[in-house]
Amino acid sequence: MERSLGVSTRVWTPRLTDASLAELAAHAARLGFDAIELPLENPGDWDAAAARELLDRHGLAPVLVGVMTPGRNLVAAPEAEITATQEYLGACIDAAAELGAITLAGPLYASPGRTWAMTESEREAAYAQLRTSLAPLVDRAVGRGVTLAIEPLNRYETSFINTVDQAFDALEPLLGPGLGMLLDSYHMNIEERDIAAAIARAMGHIAHVQVSGNDRGAVGADHFDWHGFIHALDLAGFTGPLCLESFVPGNASIWRPLASSQDALAADSLGYLRNLQAGGLR
Numbered sequence: 001m002e003r004s005l006g007v008s009t010r011v012w013t014p015r016l017t018d019a020s021l022a023e024l025a026a027h028a029a030r031l032g033f034d035a036i037e038l039p040l041e042n043p044g045d046w047d048a049a050a051a052r053e054l055l056d057r058h059g060l061a062p063v064l065v066g067v068m069t070p071g072r073n074l075v076a077a078p079e080a081e082i083t084a085t086q087e088y089l090g091a092c093i094d095a096a097a098e099l100g101a102i103t104l105a106g107p108l109y110a111s112p113g114r115t116w117a118m119t120e121s122e123r124e125a126a127y128a129q130l131r132t133s134l135a136p137l138v139d140r141a142v143g144r145g146v147t148l149a150i151e152p153l154n155r156y157e158t159s160f161i162n163t164v165d166q167a168f169d170a171l172e173p174l175l176g177p178g179l180g181m182l183l184d185s186y187h188m189n190i191e192e193r194d195i196a197a198a199i200a201r202a203m204g205h206i207a208h209v210q211v212s213g214n215d216r217g218a219v220g221a222d223h224f225d226w227h228g229f230i231h232a233l234d235l236a237g238f239t240g241p242l243c244l245e246s247f248v249p250g251n252a253s254i255w256r257p258l259a260s261s262q263d264a265l266a267a268d269s270l271g272y273l274r275n276l277q278a279g280g281l282r
Contacts (some may be wrong), residue, residue, distance in 0.1 A: 001233075001234050001239065001277070002277050002278070003233075003238075003239060003240065003241060003242055003277065004034035004035050004061060004240075004241040004242075005032075005033055005034055005035070005241060005242055005243075005244075005270055005273050005274065006033055006034060006035030006036055006037060006060075006061070006063065006241040006242065006243035006244065007028050007031075007033045007035075007036060007037065007243060007244045007266055007269075007270070008036075008037035008039070008065070008210075008243060008244060008245045008246070009021065009024045009028075009036065009037065009038060009039065010037070010039060010245065010246070010247050010248075010251070010252075011244065011245075011246050011247070011248075011262050011265065011266050012024055012027075012248065012262050013248070014247070014248060014251045015041060015045070016038060016039055016040075016041075016045060016046055017045060017046055018046045018047055018050065018051075021038065021046050021051055021054065022054060024036075025051075025054050025055055025058050025060060026058060028058075028060060028266075029058035029059060029060055031263070031266055031267055031270060032270055032274075033060065033266075033270060034059070034060065034061060034241065035060060035061040035062070035063060035241040035243060036055065036060045036061075036062060036063070037063045037064075037065050037105070037210075037243050037245065038051065038062060038063070038064055038065065038099070038101075039065040039066075039067050040064055040065070040066065040067065040092055040095055041067040041069065043088070043091040043092070043095060048095045048096075048098035048099040049098055049099075051099055052098065052099050052100045055099075055100075056100075061241065062096075062099050062100055062101040063101055063103050063105055063208060063241070063243060064092060064095060064096040064099055064101045064103065064104050064105070065104075065105050065106050066088075066089060066092050066104055066105070066106035066108050067106070068085075068106060068107055068108065068109075068110065068111045068112060069111065070111050070113075070114075071084075071111065072084075072085045072088060072110075072111055073085055073109070073110045073111055073114070074086070074108070074109050074110065074129075074130055074133035074134065075109060075110055075126050075129050075130045075133065075160065076110075076116065076126055076129070077110075082133055085133075086133060086136065086137060089104075089108060089137050089148075090137060090140055092104050093137065093140050093141050093144050093146050093148075094144065096144070096146045097144035097145060097146055101146070102145065102146060102147060103146065103147050103149050103207055103208050103240075104141065104146055104147070104148050104149065105148075105149040105151065105182045105207070105208045105210075106149070106150075106151055106182070107150070107151045107152075107153050107157075107158065107161075108134075108148060108150055108151075109130055109134075109150065109158075109160060109161065109170075110158060110160055112153060112157040112158060113157060113158075114158065114159075115155075115156075115157075115158060115159040116159055117159065118159065123169075126160065127169055127170040130170055130171075131170070131171070131173060131174055134148070134171075134174060134179070135174060138174055138178040138179045139178070141178040141179070142177050142178035146178070147177075147178055147179065147180050147207045148178060148179050148180070148207070149180050149181060149182035149207035149208035150167060150170075150171060150179070150180070150181055150182060151181070151182035151183075151184055151187070151210075152164065152166060152167050152181070152182075152183075152184075152187055152188075152191065153184075153187050154186075154187045154190040154191055155190070155191065157187075162187075162191045163191050163192055163198065164181065164183070164192065164198040164199075164201050164202045165198075165201065167181050167202075168201070175205050179207075180205045180206060180207025180208075181202050181205050181206055181207060181208075182207060182208040182209070182210065183198075183199065183202060183206055183208075183209050183210070184209075184210040184211075184212075184245065185209075185210065185211045185212060185214075185224060185229060186210070186211075186212050186213075186214065186216060186245075189214045189224055195225070195228070195229060195232065196228055196229075196231075196232040199229075199232040199233060199235075199236050199238075200232065200235065200236060202236065203235075203236040203237060204236075204237075206233075206236060206238045206240075207240070208240060208241075208243070209233065209238065209240065209241070209242050209243065210242075210243050210244075210245040211229075211242050211243065211244055211245070211269070211273070212244060212245055212246045212269070213258070213269075215258060216246050216247065216252070216254055216258055217246065217258035217259055217265060218258070218259055218264070218265045218268040218269045218272070219244065219268075219269035219272050219273055220268065220269065220272030220273075220276075221259075221268065221272075226272070226273075226276055227276070230276060230277065242273060244265075244266060244269045244270070246258065246262075246265055248262060
């Protein structure tokens, strides 16, 4: 199956603005990408209506990414903090609709890096609280034609949702229109015992997919089973874009260059995935 291939602007910059988006959209299109992930750290960082026109000119499909900075939490937090987080995510839903993005993706439940131990009953209560916090946002997303794609993260970034099974435990009553899962190869490589089985389990609820090498470097320049991963997505019927997510050194615990340049990381990943999907790599 030939899917479109996308790239996050985080490959080149940690913070997106109107000026950097104009440059990076043109650059991503020149490299040959079909889609682009746009993080929105704070509403107003960049103009969604202008971005829509820009991406249309370059033929790039948009995905909006929520940025859960410290203090943005829908669980185990003061009520005022949860309310403020709901307001932020509501603004992101509206921005996604204005942008023309059908997906708002990310770990939309808690700030990455926030971990705490829970008993089984405490975890069940926290998952119930998440569903209560998410329910009005799911309704808002449905009304705007947007799907929230909730991302399990590895154990070093969260103690809340690490696996597809835990995502079902947390979200299942709400899964459907307006709410699905984001599967990220980097996190799955750490947390899932059987990645193909996890993808099969998520079938019908996969709203977005992010990819990178197992070290956050180039796709294909690593030990990950990309053939098996793509085949599992085929069997699960996922037809959306595969979006490369990596970061510049100094961000997201990347302390060394992962390629000769960020452009090389992007171009090498794109070339590998194009060849793999075309059946040219065995």
